[in-house]
Amino acid sequence: MSTFLIKNAKIVNEGKTFEGDVLIEDELITQIDTSISAKPNYTVLDAEGSYLLPGAIDDQVHFREPGLTHKGTIASESRAAVAGGITSFIEQPNTVPNAVTQELLEDKYQIAATSSYANYSFMMGGTNDNLEEILKTNPRNVAGLKLFLGSSTGNMLVDDQETLEKIFSSTKLLIAVHCEDEGTIKANLAAYTAEFGEDIPVTKHHLIRSEEACYLSSSKAIELAKKTGARLHVFHLSTAKEMELFTNKIPLEEKQITAEVCIHHLWFTDEDYATKGNFIKWNPAVKTAKDKDALWKALLNDTIDVIATDHAPHTLEEKNQKYTKAPSGGPLVQHALVALFEAHYQGKISVEKIVEKFCHNPAKIFKIEKRGFIREGYYADLVLVQPQQPWTVKKENILYKCGWSPFEGVNFKARISHTFVNGKLVYQNGKVKEVVAGKRLLFDREK
The missing domain is CATH 2.30.40.10 (Urease, subunit C, domain 1)
Incomplete structure (x- = not known):
């Protein structure tokens, strides 16, 4: 011992x-x-x-295993996570194959059992036709259900309203959602393609995956949660407008609908596309300074409940493609906590509030057993x-398998x-x- x-x-x-x-x-x-x-x-x-501090709990990561291991593995990305002070993570189902059956979900747990440096859970993925599998999920040892209501993930898009309502009505699992309206994005993309062809400037990303696309989808998900009584958690909010959909009037423990913000939406703005390009191309998109300010305000007044990373590595080769070909997402777990401390030094947030939002509240929201606090018996x-x-972020001290960071320099x-x-x-x-x-x-x- x-x-x-x-x-x-x-x-x-x-x-x-x-x-x-x-x-x-x-x-x-x-x-x-x-x-x-x-x-x-x-x-x-x-x-x-x-x-x-209590170890940080990152409620949204994409560690890429199985199927996308040229980008990252559970071993490589959890190594980077512990170097960044993240001791527990909840990983998302859009690996290959998608984790949409109990067997495929369990496969990921088996990989992590022999390779993860940090504590782990994996979300079950929802589709338009796997309700039976969703209902087999054990809430005791699975973090929740993930639904993609925007097209980030190819065939995991859940866009059938009847199916959505059935899922929301049928499960007691926490339902975490990616909210961007597919129809709005497609129309915006078509308009910019007509103007620029294949070579759309990345500076248009936040106008394609727009405020309207986010708000329309988030508001529908929240309306459905209120109608069905489902336990809803909205991932990676990115706009000022969406803040009106959430409340800080009741304690976190009583909220049926909770909200998350990610490091990149608190750090970058659309002005950074000019220098960072595809390296800050995320879905939902990094938006304006006004949006960033509103997200900070909502985080500090408890309208937003948790901070996460949405860590989603891609190779340099993939990111260096044209805007329309370059995938969205970037690596963040190694640098999230120190970035929050940088915000603390800028007078934006107290250390106590960092711990509340990145350690305590994820444990509360997901009801994680004996973690997230410094308590005897935990x-x-x-x-x-x-x-x-x-210290300075440099190639030689980056631990992500992809070998780059939007914080380089x-x-x-x-x-x-x-x-x-x-x-x-x-x-x-x-x-x-x-x-x-x-x-x-x-x-x-x-x-």
């Missing part, structure tokens, strides 16, 4: 920051106190000056952040120094240890 004693840390948990010690025995946090005496068998880590998923240790003031997953030290001072420490997430829900 390994025993670690973290001393003199600035512990950030449940809205407070206080100096203290944390004792880790085997997988669990066993003691939190202002001072804990070391014993001969303890490995002592002096964390003076560093923040100690799994020791912990991250030490050194607040004033500047950015100088961050904070750095992750240590990451623990289930009490195991998996990352220390720039090096990932070859410890496959991840466990399958469990959820505190009735079967």
